[in-house]
Amino acid sequence: MRMLFTNRSLPAMAVVCLGESILISPPLDTTGNINQIISSNSPEACYTYLTNLEKTGDPRTDATFLCRLLDCYSKVFSKLPLARHSKTESYARMLIRYAELKGIEDPDDAEDNFIIARTNSKAFAFVHIAHAQFEHSQGNTKKSTCILQKALASNAKPVEHLQMAMKNLKSGKSQLLPTEDKEDIAGYAFTNESITIKGRQFFILKMIGRGGSSKVYQVLDQKKQLYAVKYVNLEEADAQTIESYKNEIEHLNHLQQYSDQIIKLYDYEITDGYIYMLMECGSLDLNTWLRSRKTVNSLDRKFYWRNMLEAVQTIHKHGIVHSDLKPANFVIVNASLKLIDFGIANHIQPDMTSVVKDSQVGTLNYMPPEAIKDTTSKSGKPKSKISPKGDVWSLGCILYCMTYGKTPFQHITNQITKLHAIIDPSHEIDFPDIPEKDLLDVLKRCLIRNPKERISIADLLDHPYLRLQPQKPPEQETCNSDLKRILNELAALESPNSIARAASVSILFTLSLLVPCDHFQIFGCIFLV
Incomplete structure (x- = not known):
């Protein structure tokens, strides 16, 4: 069983998790009442405390408050073991709410936590309904249906709630169960605003x-x-x-x-x-597009890869490093990918190759090693060195996901372990063999930990992976050789009729390349007669 609740800290830095996003900054002061509540060893008391705490702010609009909530939940889970308390309703509700809070920032992390809740607290109908609601809000209706069907088969209680959720899902409603809080309804529409x-x-x-x-x-x-x-x-x-x-x-x-x-x-x-x-309004973002399919067509992958490279090349030419590239930051508009969201992008002066940021912000599964490494200054504030090569790493992680269905370090669920793996040169990235060797070469050259050795955007655009390599079909080559043989044999006879016959064969062969096969057979017989 994968655990996502470990809350250790790296040397000389505090780590606060926002889904897959990581903010490395001075630690938040959340040690007051929560530690006293945890010492009671009561899931009910912890759940009551966390529910009341959430009423004091809005985690959907306040990133700092979201960090504080997630930190409190992590403290509870680290002190109250999952194996001992997962059959308690209050504990199960904390597991679900933690997954929902994770989903505010990035759906990928939420998915793992919903699975943990369903696996360990499967007797409660609300656990399955919450996961089904999450998948439904992401556009995964089939998966939502499957979750509810499995919950009904496992006899989760109350069954009436599961039946109502299934009925609402089939009728196309956005909310599987009624709720008093309209703000929690995913994908709700406004008709009079x-x-x-x-x-x-x-x-x-x-x-x-x-x-x-x-x-x-x-x-x-x-x-x-x-x-x-x-x-x-x-x-x-x-x-x-x-x-x-x-x-x-x-x-x-x-x-x-x-x-x-x-x-x-x-x-x-x-x-x-x-x-x-x-x-401009796009149809959907790349993250949603990827989550809706098991595999990516090789032509789609190559086309979108060029789109991403061209977008990033443009910002680099104008001295901008994005530093938070991920699938959610690319949107599909008229079948083409476009880059959005420059909120944390940074300018690099023409005479510089990198800049140092006062904090490390980004999405962990796509964050380059050099952005994680601590380059603390004399002031003691954690800083991060970023450069255009950091965007190359992030793009490589996106392409890796489009190739293998997951990011290079996605299998490591503990955030701190993942941080160390990304920066550790001895931790080898797995590159399963694929038929497209040029694609494999691109992936390996993007995901080199030393940014100086990492491939550039210009070289990626010029890489053989993106070059058109037209080849003559084997059938045409065979036809060419057969034509030469026939013409040589006819010419060897050295008679006027043979030469005329050779000319006819030559014309006929040319026509065979232009006329459909069944029409050609009829036309060819008439022509030779």
């Missing part, structure tokens, strides 16, 4: 994303044109977050004119209380 940006009205269809203090809506204008609007509540955001959104607007404004692989920003509005960004 609108947004006005610089005097222009947009009708909200549904929410298509959220994160931190921002929400993204799919909207229609009065001409029935589809757009995406990112709404940022500045009253709930700190100064650094506000700066990151302004940073994103600046980057999008500047870069979209240079590449079709950068998402379009049509307009924006900034006030003291909010930011609106009117953008």
Whole structure:
């Protein structure tokens, strides 16, 4: 059984987990009451404490509060063993809520935790329904159905709740069970609400994303044109977050004119209380696209890989390192991938090859080793060295996922162990053999721990993996050799009729390349007669 609740710390740094995202910064003070509650050894008391704590903030809009909650849950799980308490309802509810909180930042981490809850607390219907609801909100209706069917077969209680959830799922409802809190309904739609940006009205269809203090809506204008609007509540955001959104607007404004692989920003509005960004609307992000299929077609993979490289090459040419590349940051627009979200991107001056950040932010399964290594300054603040080669590593992890169905370190579920594995040169990355040897070479050259030895974006675009290599079909080569043999034999007869016959064969062969086979057989007989 994989455990995800270990909460050790690396030397000289504190690690706070946001799904797969990692923020390395001074530790939060969450040691007060939670330690006293845990000492009671009562899952009921811990669940009550955590439920009341969550009422004091909103983890969906406050990243710091989300970190605090996750840290408290980790402390509870580290002191109250899973094997001893998993049959307790309060403990099972904590397992589920922990998985849901993980899902706010990144669905991949949530999936593992839902499985742990269902495996160890399978007698409770709410455990299975929560996982089914999560999968349903991700667009995985078949998987949601399978979860509920297995729960019914295992006789989870109360069965009436499972039956109601199954009925609502089959009828296409977004919420499997009624809830008083409308904000918890994934994918809910707005029918009577609108947004006005610089005097222009947009009708909200549904929410298509959220994160931190921002929400993204799919909207229609009065001409029935589809757009995406990112709404940022500045009253709930700190100064650094506000700066990151302004940073994103600046980057999008500047870069979209240079590449079709950068998402379009049509307009924006900034006030003291909010930011609106009117953008191109994609069908779905790459993360959702990948999760909806077992394997990726080789042509799709190659096409999307070129899209990603071209987008990242554009930002690098303008001195920008993204430093948080992951599938969720690429959206599919008209069958092409486009780069979005420049919130934590950094400028690199023309005379520099890297910059040092005051904190390490990124998504762990895609984070390069050099971004994790501690380069603490005299001030004692953890810093991180980033460069364009860091984006290459992240792209390599995305391509690895598109090739093998998982990221290179995804199998390591303990976050601290994963951190060490990424930076440890002796930990070999597994590259199972595949027919496409050029693809395998790309993966190995992207995932080199030393950034100086890592391949560049320019070399990746020029790599044989992306080159067209047309080859003559074997059948055509055989036909060519047969034609030469026939013509040589006819010419050897040295008679006028033989030469004319050779010319006829030559013309006939040319026609055979242009005329469908069944038509050619009839036409060929007439021609030779």
